[in-house]
Amino acid sequence: xxFKKASCSFAILFFGWFTALAQESYFTQQYANKLHLNPxxxxxxxxxxxxxxxxxxxxxxxxxxxxxxxxxxxRLQNSKSAIALILHQDRAGIGGLQKLQATAGYxxxxxxxxxxxxxxxxxxxxxxLRINYDNLVFGDQLSDNGQVAVTxxxxxxxxxxxxxxxAVGGLMYSNQFWVGLKVNNLNKPAYGFENQTKLPISYLAxxxxxxxxxxxxxxGRLFELSFTPSATYIQQDDFSRVDIGIHTIYTxxxxxxxxxxxxxTTGTNRDQALSVIAGLQIEAFKIGFSHDVGLSGISKQAxxxxxxxxxxxxxxxxxxxxxxxxxKINRRIPCPAF
Numbered sequence: 001x002x003f004k005k006a007s008c009s010f011a012i013l014f015f016g017w018f019t020a021l022a023q024e025s026y027f028t029q030q031y032a033n034k035l036h037l038n039p040x041x042x043x044x045x046x047x048x049x050x051x052x053x054x055x056x057x058x059x060x061x062x063x064x065x066x067x068x069x070x071x072x073x074x075r076l077q078n079s080k081s082a083i084a085l086i087l088h089q090d091r092a093g094i095g096g097l098q099k100l101q102a103t104a105g106y107x108x109x110x111x112x113x114x115x116x117x118x119x120x121x122x123x124x125x126x127x128x129l130r131i132n133y134d135n136l137v138f139g140d141q142l143s144d145n146g147q148v149a150v151t152x153x154x155x156x157x158x159x160x161x162x163x164x165x166x167a168v169g170g171l172m173y174s175n176q177f178w179v180g181l182k183v184n185n186l187n188k189p190a191y192g193f194e195n196q197t198k199l200p201i202s203y204l205a206x207x208x209x210x211x212x213x214x215x216x217x218x219x220g221r222l223f224e225l226s227f228t229p230s231a232t233y234i235q236q237d238d239f240s241r242v243d244i245g246i247h248t249i250y251t252x253x254x255x256x257x258x259x260x261x262x263x264x265t266t267g268t269n270r271d272q273a274l275s276v277i278a279g280l281q282i283e284a285f286k287i288g289f290s291h292d293v294g295l296s297g298i299s300k301q302a303x304x305x306x307x308x309x310x311x312x313x314x315x316x317x318x319x320x321x322x323x324x325x326x327x328k329i330n331r332r333i334p335c336p337a338f
Contacts, residue, residue, distance in 0.1 A: 039121030042107035043075035043082025060303030163189035202236035254279035271297030
């Protein structure tokens with residue numbers, strides 16, 4: 001029985017290790033990580049912002065999958081342009097696979113009609129993959145009495161690997177509706193260690209509609225009671241899924257439920273989870289927490305995921321709401337804060 005449990009845990013870790021190589025990172029709190037979601041979000045709803053996010057996926061495993069991210073963007077004054085920076089770190093499982101990625105982005109915003117605006121963005125990323133051998137134990141380190149030797153005769157032959165990737169994205173939005181599309185890995189970069197393979201192009205489309213039950217502005221601050229259903233479609237190579245959710249904003253509180261992992265096509269048992277999101281906004285500061293409850297697949301066995309985000313946005317309301325220039329090129333997008 002002990003061997004069976006150990007084999008099962010190893011299989012989960014082995015599968016997760018190679019899944020991390022091939023798949024992108026996806027946050028439960030998508031809209032607290034807008035720059036990761038779509039480069040076209042840079043500079044929308046604020047003059048500049050900075051955010052920190054931490055995700056602990058499959059915490060029941062001995063060696064969970066950890067993602068940390070810092071993101072910042074800045075809207076150039078009196079222009080339709082914005083720039084962005086993302087620093088991203090992944091640590092995948094007990095095997096010690098680590099990914100470091102730096103991304104630079106640019107976005108351009110413009111009004112299409114009196115009711116509709118659009119934004120287009122692009123990103124260029126450089127990523128580095130390496131294995132932390134300090135977390136690995138090889139067969140020649142194990143002895144009959146249970147002792148583990150410090151060193152191994154195994155050669156550390158997996159040299160760090162790096163690659164460059166490009167992405168584009170677009171958004172169309174009104175005061176209540178938005179739809180966006182991001183295409184990642186346009187150049188199909190080669191990645192891996194001894195054997196190189198190409199990272200396939202991935203597509204992420206998202207849309208939503210905000211229903212306002214109540215909305216008003218007081219002392220330069222917007223208050224609202226709203227309900228926002230949304231959906232996200234993800235496709236990469238032969239993998240595809242849909243996430244659907246509902247967010248409720250009762251200023252300053254945000255609550256959300258997201259069903260993640262609805263399979264688009266029939267096939268093997270997919271990883272599915274129900275995510276619970278809670279967020280609080282105090283002036284320019286936002287803090288969010290979410291927990292994924294595993295319903296099927298690896299998430300059910302390994303404990304889902306926990307995620308926390310901290311966001312600071314600097315917003316000049318006079319320019320955004322009263323300036324003629326601001327009303328033309330900086331219309332607010334109605335997506336949730338988390």
